[in-house]
Each structure stands twice: as structure tokens, then as C-alpha cells.
Amino acid sequence: xxxxxxxxxxxxxxxxxxxxxxxxxxxxxxxxxxxxxxxxxxxxxxxxxxxxxxxxxxxxxxxxxxxxxxxxxxxxxxxxxxxxxxxxxxxxxxxxxxxxxxxxxxxxxxxxxxxxxxxxxxxxxxxxxxxxxxxxxxxxxxxxxxxxxxxxxxxxxxxxxxxxxxxxxxxxxxxxxxxxxxxxxxxxxxxxxxxxxxxxxxxxxxxxxxxxxxxxxxxxxxxxxxxxxxxxxxxxxxxxxxxxxxxxxxxxxxxxxxxxxxxxxxxxxxxxxxxxxxxxxxxxxxxxxxxxxxxxxxxxxxxxxxxxxxxxxxxxx
Amino acid sequence: xxxxxxxxxxxxxxxxxxxxxxxxxxxxxxxxxxxxxxxxxxxxxxxxxxxxxxxxxxxxxxxxxxxxxxxxxxxxxxxxxxxxxxxxxxxxxxxxxxxxxxxxxxxxxxxxxxxxxxxxxxxxxxxxxxxxxxxxxxxxxxxxxxxxxxxxxxxxxxxxxxxxxxxxxxxxxxxxxxxxxxxxxxxxxxxxxxxxxxxxxxxxxxxxxxxxxxxxxxxxxxxxxxxxxxxxxxxxxxxxxxxxxxxxxxxx
Numbered sequence: 249x250x251x252x253x254x255x256x257x258x259x260x261x262x263x264x265x266x267x268x269x270x271x272x273x274x275x276x277x278x279x280x281x282x283x284x285x286x287x288x289x290x291x292x293x294x295x296x297x298x299x300x301x302x303x304x305x306x307x308x309x310x311x312x313x314x315x316x317x318x319x320x321x322x323x324x325x326x327x328x329x330x331x332x333x334x335x336x337x338x339x340x341x342x343x344x345x346x347x348x349x350x351x352x353x354x355x356x357x358x359x360x361x362x363x364x365x366x367x368x369x370x371x372x373x374x375x376x377x378x379x380x381x382x383x384x385x386x387x388x389x390x391x392x393x394x395x396x397x398x399x400x401x402x403x404x405x406x407x408x409x410x411x412x413x414x415x416x417x418x419x420x421x422x423x424x425x426x427x428x429x430x431x432x433x434x435x436x437x438x439x440x441x442x443x444x445x446x447x448x449x450x451x452x453x454x455x456x457x458x459x460x461x462x463x464x465x466x467x468x469x470x471x472x473x474x475x476x477x478x479x480x481x482x483x484x485x486x487x488x489x490x491x492x493x494x495x496x497x498x499x500x501x502x503x504x505x506x507x508x509x510x511x512x513x514x515x516x517x518x519x520x521x522x523x524x525x526x527x528x529x530x531x532x533x534x535x536x537x538x539x540x541x542x543x544x545x546x547x548x549x550x551x552x553x554x555x556x557x558x559x560x561x562x563x564x565x
Numbered sequence: 566x567x568x569x570x571x572x573x574x575x576x577x578x579x580x581x582x583x584x585x586x587x588x589x590x591x592x593x594x595x596x597x598x599x600x601x602x603x604x605x606x607x608x609x610x611x612x613x614x615x616x617x618x619x620x621x622x623x624x625x626x627x628x629x630x631x632x633x634x635x636x637x638x639x640x641x642x643x644x645x646x647x648x649x650x651x652x653x654x655x656x657x658x659x660x661x662x663x664x665x666x667x668x669x670x671x672x673x674x675x676x677x678x679x680x681x682x683x684x685x686x687x688x689x690x691x692x693x694x695x696x697x698x699x700x701x702x703x704x705x706x707x708x709x710x711x712x713x714x715x716x717x718x719x720x721x722x723x724x725x726x727x728x729x730x731x732x733x734x735x736x737x738x739x740x741x742x743x744x745x746x747x748x749x750x751x752x753x754x755x756x757x758x759x760x761x762x763x764x765x766x767x768x769x770x771x772x773x774x775x776x777x778x779x780x781x782x783x784x785x786x787x788x789x790x791x792x793x794x795x796x797x798x799x800x801x802x803x804x805x806x807x808x809x810x811x812x813x814x815x816x817x
Contacts, residue, residue: 452653
């Protein structure tokens with residue numbers, strides 16, 4: 249199938265899933281407990297939009313991180329960025345509990361940026377050929393920051409509060425007025441598309457990027473900004489979803505390559521399909537109860553990742 | 566013309582390049598030769614502002630590389646380094662098209678498309694244009710990166726050991742291509758290990774050793790038996806073949 253047909257196909261699938269998502273839930277439109285219109289606009293539309301924005305933004309942030317560190321096996325979720333955002337939130341909660349919400353968001357985003365910068369600085373010292381050292385360093389960094397956050401939260405009796413961000417994400421709490429920050433994540437992902445050529449050129453290495461007249465450090469900073477903004481907004485709004493930024497980029501670049509201007513829209517649609525699909529599954533599997541979307545994302549994502557690793561070996565051999 | 570003045574470089578106290586003042590003529594092929602660790606790559610990377618010059622100045626056609634905007638310089642000089650091994654998963658045609666980035670910033674016009682098509686043709690890459698880089702052999706990938714630099718269509722082309730991975734026929738084709746560029750008025754700086762490619766194609770030869778330029782001039786002036794034997798610290802003879810020197814190292 250020609251790759252230029254991929255994105256219309258993906259858009260059509262996402263459209264069908266979105267319609268399904270609007271019709272499925274614990275409350276039915278016929279029950280009469282709430283008016284159908286209220287249910288739709290206060291709960292179903294925000295929840296569907298939240299899942300789409302989360303999936304699309306996380307998948308794009310995965311591509312961006314993979315290009316700027318030149319390693320296919322990293323994503324923000326396994327590089328300590330969400331833990332850094334949580335650390336920022338925890339700090340602002342302890343130091344200035346009464347701070348307005350936008351201050352807390354800004355601090356979370358800055359802390360996520362700090363975490364991403366720390367990761368980028370850490371892996372610069374690693375030998376480039378040791379492909380698996382980079383994700384390993386990310387996991388260790390995530391573990392260290394996460395442990396610190398958990399310790400401080402335990403000491404200050406905020407563990408339950410913090411666990412909302414660090415446990416696997418879900419959308420059951422999403423109603424109008426409580427998910428709009430995700431539009432910022434979506435905007436950051438859209439910004440990444442406008443800089444797609446720059447990220448693809450940076451993926452050729454800092455030397456080639458310089459030779460083509462780009463400032464590699466500026467592109468790196470832009471990428472880290474996108475990663476931090478997406479991660480912070482997602483963590484704060486709905487919690488973390490692992491593997492989305494890992495699986496979709498790898499699947500799509502296998503077929504379409506690293507020409508990001510063409511590939512990024514497909515990656516974004518794929519991420520949205522994956523997360524929204526998992527959320528719908530979570531709603532129907534044990535209806536009328538729910539399984540958190542993040543749990544299903546984690547299980548399916550782990551299986552898909554194992555398959556990718558296995559296939560990668562076979563391709564190489 | 567590239568004017569280098571007082572250029573030097575050290576890494577943690579070790580001098581990689583002694584203060585160097587050198588002029589590279591325009592409209593010629595200049596070969597940079599010398600043993601491993603002589604500073605050839607360092608010099609070519611400093612000229613192409615891949616590394617920022619810590620001391621001294623480099624002017625390419627009058628533009629100071631330290632202060633000129635990177636995008637402007639990318640229309641004045643193209644550079645291909647040795648680190649082309651870590652393959653990105655781009656198609657060959659997409660990679661070569663990125664050579665037009667300094668001119669079109671991702672919005673290619675007719676001239677850009679023509680330059681890409683010409684570069685693909687010049688490096689015999691048309692059959693491979695749709696292939697992903699990570700599925701190519703070393704020599705094919707090398708030609709793809711060369712085509713990207715060629716598509717930049719800059720007055721200066723700086724190539725750091727471009728013959729790596731190329732077989733004899735493709736290496737020769739590259740030198741003939743550079744000679745055509747030179748005949749069209751463009752300038753080339755090329756780091757070479759195989760002295761006979763310098764002997765056969767260069768107009769100007771610069772010899773380096775221990776981080777310093779030790780000789781420069783025409784091939785006949787620089788590629789002499791005593792000079793080369795001293796440069797590489799091994800016995801080398803030089804014959805004359807046609808109008809050009811011929812370097813011989815398999816001595817009886």
C-alpha cells in the first residue's frame with residue numbers, strides 16, 4: 249500500500265473510534281438521569297478529546313526525543329521526564345500550596361524541562377554505539393527521581409496525591425474544565441510538525457546539521473521544550489501512559505522512514521488511535537466498571553515492544 | 566579563496582593544530598595529505614565551522630566563519646565528514662533533498678528539484694532513490710552523503726576522506742566529478758589518504774604532520790620522494806606518469 253494513503257486511512261479509523269467513544273460509557277443516553285446533551289458535552293466529548301490529544305502528543309514527543317538523542321529506544325516516559333514533572337508539582341505544592349493552577353503548571357513544565365535537559369546531558373557521555381545504554385540510563389534516571397519524589401511525598405503525607413501522576417493514566421475523571429491543558433500538549437506537538445525537517449536533519453547528526461546551516465543546539469532546545477511541555481501537561485491532566493512514544497514512532501518509521509514531515513501526522517494519528525482504542529476497551533471489557541486506559545496501554549504496549557525487538561533482530565540478521 | 570590566519574586548536578592542553586596561516590586558492594582542487602593524526606580532519610572541520618575555532622580566523626570568500634550566520638555559510642560551503650555511518654532511516658532521495666535546505670528551507674522550487682535530480686544522476690543513485698539509507702552498502706551510503714553535499718551547489722566543497730568505502734571505479738568517478746566542478750569555476754578541499762588520487766587530480770597539495778602544515782605547492786613540488794618519505798616515515802619512491810607524479814610504495 250502506498251504510504252501516502254496511510255494518513256487518510258488512519259484519520260478514518262480515528263473518526264470511527266471517536267464516534268464509538270462518544271456512545272460508550274457507564275451512563276447511557278436513554279437513562280434519563282442526566283440530559284443527553286449535558287452528558288455529551290460535559291463528559292463524553294472532553295473524554296474523547298483528552299484521549300486523542302494525549303495519544304497524539306505523546307507519540308510525537310517520542311519521535312522528537314528519538315531524533316534529538318539519535319536513539320530509537322527512548323521516549324520521555326522512560327527517561328525520567330514525567331518523574332521530573334511530578335517532582336516540580338510536589339515542590340510547588342509544598343512550598344506554595346495556594347499558588348494558582350497556572351503557576352503549578354508552569355513549575356511542572358519547567359521541572360520536566362530540567363529532567364529532559366539532565367537526561368540529554370547524561371547520555372552525551374555514553375558511547376554512541378552502545379544503543380541500549382541510552383534507554384538504560386533513562387530508566388535509571390527515572391528511578392532515581394521517582395524514588396526521591398516518593399520519599400518526599402511519604403514524609404509529607406502526600407503520597408496519594410502524587411500517585412495520581414505517577415501511576416498509569418486514565419480518563420474516567422475527565423470532564424469539561426479538567427482536561428483543557430491537554431490542548432497545550434497538542435499545540436506543542438503541532439509545533440514539532442512545523443519543525444519536522446529540522447528534527448530530521450538533526451537526526452543525521454550535529455555535524456551534518458551544522459554543515460546544512462542549522463544550529464544543532466537550538467534545534468535540541470526546541471525539541472527538549474516540546475518534550476517537556478507535552479509530558480508535563482499530560483502528567484498533570486491524566487497521568488502517565490508508557491510505550492505510546494516508543495511503539496508508534498517505531499512502527500511508523502519502519503514503513504515511512506525518518507522523513508518526519510510525512511511521518512509525524514501518521515505517528516500522531518496512530519498514537520491517538522492507540523490511546524483512544526485502549527480507553528474504549530477499558531470502558532467495555534468489564535462494563536459498567538472500568539479498567540484504566542493506562543493499564544491496557546501498558547499491557548498492549550509491552551507486547552508490541554517485545555514484538556518490535558524480536559522483529560528488529562530478525563531484520564538485522 | 567579561503568584565508569586561514571593564526572588558526573589553532575587544543576583539546577585539554579594537547580595541541581591538535583599548531584597556529585596555522587594558509588591560503589587555499591579558489592577554482593582549484595586542493596588535496597590535504599599527511600599521516601594519521603596530522604590534523605587534517607581538524608583543519609577541514611574548523612574551516613567548515615563544524616567545530617568553533619578557539620583561536621584565529623577563517624574567511625571563506627571573505628566571510629568570517631566564526632561570525633557569519635550558519636545558513637549563509639551553508640550557501641558558501643558544503644562539508645561531508647567521516648561520521649556518515651550511523652544511518653538515519655531516510656530514503657536516498659530525501660537525504661539528497663536535505664542538501665537544498667540552505668536554499669529552500671523545506672519548500673523546494675524548480676531549481677531545487679533540478680539540483681537534487683542532477684546530484685542523484687551524478688552519483689549514479691537514481692536506481693536507489695527510493696531505498697532507505699540503512700539498507701545500503703557502505704559505499705552506496707557514502708555516495709548518497711556525497712550527493713547531498715553536491716546538491717548544496719556551493720562555491721566551496723570540503724570533503725573529509727570521501728573515498729572511504731568507495732571502490733576504485735567510484736573513487737575515480739568522484740575525482741572526475743570534482744574536476745568537472747573545478748572546470749566550472751568551483752573550489753574543492755579534499756582530505757586524501759591515497760596519494761595517487763592527490764597526484765592524479767589535485768592542482769594544489771597541502772601536507773600536514775603533527776598538527777602543522779609542513780609543505781604546500783603543486784603536486785610536483787610536494788609529492789617528491791624525499792618529502793613523502795620524511796612525511797610518512799617510510800620509504801616512498803615517486804615516478805612520473807604522463808604529466809603527473811606517480812607514488813610508489815611497493816619497492817623491491
